[in-house]
Amino acid sequence: xxxxxxxxxxxxxxGRCLLLVWLQAPVWQALVWILVLKRDVCRWPGLxxxxxxxxxxxxxxxxxxxxxxxAGVKQVWNAVDSGSCLQTYSLHSEAVRAxxxxxxxxxxxxxxxxxxxxxxxxxxxxxxxxxxxxxxxxALRFHPRDHSVFVCGGFSSEMKAWDIRTSKVVRSYKATIQxxxxxLFLREGxxxxxxxxxxxxxxxxxxxxxxxxxxxxxxxxxxxxxxxTCPSLTLHPREPVFLAQTNGxxxxxxxxxxxxxxSRRRRYEGHKVEGYSVGCECSPDGDLLLTGSADGRxxxxxxxxxxxxxxxxxxxxxxxxATFHPVLPSMLATCSWEGDVKIxx
Numbered sequence: 001x002x003x004x005x006x007x008x009x010x011x012x013x014x015g016r017c018l019l020l021v022w023l024q025a026p027v028w029q030a031l032v033w034i035l036v037l038k039r040d041v042c043r044w045p046g047l048x049x050x051x052x053x054x055x056x057x058x059x060x061x062x063x064x065x066x067x068x069x070x071a072g073v074k075q076v077w078n079a080v081d082s083g084s085c086l087q088t089y090s091l092h093s094e095a096v097r098a099x100x101x102x103x104x105x106x107x108x109x110x111x112x113x114x115x116x117x118x119x120x121x122x123x124x125x126x127x128x129x130x131x132x133x134x135x136x137x138x139a140l141r142f143h144p145r146d147h148s149v150f151v152c153g154g155f156s157s158e159m160k161a162w163d164i165r166t167s168k169v170v171r172s173y174k175a176t177i178q179x180x181x182x183x184l185f186l187r188e189g190x191x192x193x194x195x196x197x198x199x200x201x202x203x204x205x206x207x208x209x210x211x212x213x214x215x216x217x218x219x220x221x222x223x224x225x226x227x228x229t230c231p232s233l234t235l236h237p238r239e240p241v242f243l244a245q246t247n248g249x250x251x252x253x254x255x256x257x258x259x260x261x262x263s264r265r266r267r268y269e270g271h272k273v274e275g276y277s278v279g280c281e282c283s284p285d286g287d288l289l290l291t292g293s294a295d296g297r298x299x300x301x302x303x304x305x306x307x308x309x310x311x312x313x314x315x316x317x318x319x320x321x322a323t324f325h326p327v328l329p330s331m332l333a334t335c336s337w338e339g340d341v342k343i344x345x
Contacts, residue, residue, distance in 0.1 A: 055056025089125065091118045098140040098154075105145045111137030112150055119164060129164045141183040141192070143213070159194060171216050173292065177206055181277070184233040184242060186256050191219060195230040195244065208233075208244060210260055217222070223260045224252065231277040236303070238286040245280045247273045251291060251301075266306050271299045276318045276337065283324050290332065292319030298334045298344075314342050 091113035095118070099110040106299035108120045108126065115138045133157035141148040141162075149170070153159035159180055161171040170303040177196040185192040189215055198206035208230060224230065230244040230252075240256045241263075251268035255261050271293035280291040288309060289301040296315035301308055315336035325331040335341045 006187065015056070017260055048215060051296065059128050080157050080257055087122070087125070089120055091127070092323070097136075097138045098152070100140045100142055100150070103142055103144075109140055109142070109150060111154070113137075117152065120236065126311045129167060131162065131167050135159050139184055139194075143189050144185050144187070145189040151183050151185075153183055153194060155179050159160060159183065162324050163242065171213070173211050173216050175206060175209055175218070175221075175337065181229065182233045185213075185237055185239070186235065186242070189213060193223075193233055194207070195233055197229055198237065208260075210253075210258070220258060220260055224262065226252075232279045233282050236283060236286055243268075243280060243282070243289065244292065246277055247275060249273050251280055251289065268301045268306050270301075270308050271295075273317075276320050279321045281323050284326060284329060288324075289323060290322045292322045292334065292336075294318040298322050300333075312344060315340065315343070 001220040006267070023154055031038065056147070071213040089108070090182070091110065092114050094113040095115075096110050096112040097106055101108060101154065102119070107123050108118070109129075111117050113132065115133050115136060117129070117131045117133060117137065120126070121128055124270050126276070133152060133155045137152050137154040139149050139159075142335060143151070148164045149161055150164070151159055151161045151173075152276040155178065157177055158172050158174040160169045160173075163170045173194070175194075177195065177198050180198040181195045181197060183192060183194050192211050192213055194209050194211065194299070196206055196209065206221060207226075209221050210223060211217070212219050224246075226248060227327075228246040232245040233242060234245075235242045235256065242254050242256050244252045244254065244282050246252055249269065253263040253266050253268075255263075268289060268291070271291050272295050274294040276292075276294050278292045278294065280289065282289055287303055289303050291299050291301070293299060296313070296317055296319055298307060298312040298313070298314060298319050300310040312334070314334060315338065317336050318336040319334050320338050321333075321335040323333055325333070331340060332344050332345055334344065
């Protein structure tokens with residue numbers, strides 16, 4: 001049984017659905033966190049009968065470019081039983097584009113276009129950390145070992161590592177770019193990757209960059225040599241490889257060990273990206289690879305063979321987020337640019 005969270009249940013604000021992640025704390029395995037959505041009843045063949053309802057007001061703007069969603073709002077929903085909104089956090093004055101659960105699963109770190117960073121305690125609603133960046137934030141990632149440290153990036157030529165305990169920037173990472181699209185720590189946390197908006201003829205050394213976390217030095221800037229940006233990155237849970245979603249409408253496979261070579265033999269194709277920030281993720285056991293698609297589909301690939309294992313037709317606009325439940329392997333959630341969120345079983 002999912003426990004109630006403190007605070008009044010409220011209707012969801014207007015806007016597109018930008019991101020959703022399952023809460024991974026064992027005590028709240030049925031909760032999903034959803035960032036800004038509009039009204040939709042989630043009933044579909046193969047879908048759990050779980051209505052997730054918000055408001056109907058439209059919001060426009062271009063996906064993957066400058067966004068103008070309503071004041072930043074974070075919400076926690078019961079995605080399995082009632083489909084009701086359990087708690088709303090209105091902390092940002094502008095759109096929230098990046099957010100992460102803390103590794104303990106009881107806190108939410110968010111960054112917005114208002115330059116603000118907030119770490120919110122899910123149970124009490126209190127702010128455990130608040131600070132202000134000098135750029136609009138589009139990517140966040142906790143350090144896998146030191147959970148008091150996170151790295152953020154956005155509309156800037158640099159990324160910054162923050163220490164929550166001191167509320168100070170402890171490291172900076174600079175490159176000749178305009179925006180950081182995603183951040184991914186490799187297994188031990190001594191290295192991490194960043195994907196950027198660089199895609200010109202001479203930008204092969206900036207599309208994906210590997211960094212040394214401690215020294216802030218670039219380990220490698222010759223990883224992806226094709227002229228496509230990579231809006232999202234994901235790490236395989238068991239093998240030393242990572243995958244990059246590309247605007248070439250395919251998922252590329254790379255070694256997670258220097259020199260981070262890209263596999264020429266295995267490529268995951270069949271979905272569309274088309275400029276949207278389409279997310280991708282491996283299943284907890286590593287056997288399957290999940291991705292959204294700009295045409296509204298959700299595709300499941302076999303990690304080993306790169307063949308398509310399943311296609312889910314559930315959205316009329318771009319499916320920008322897809323994520324496996326961390327405990328229940330047969331359950332996943334998807335969200336789309338039209339604002340609906342669907343729970344599949």
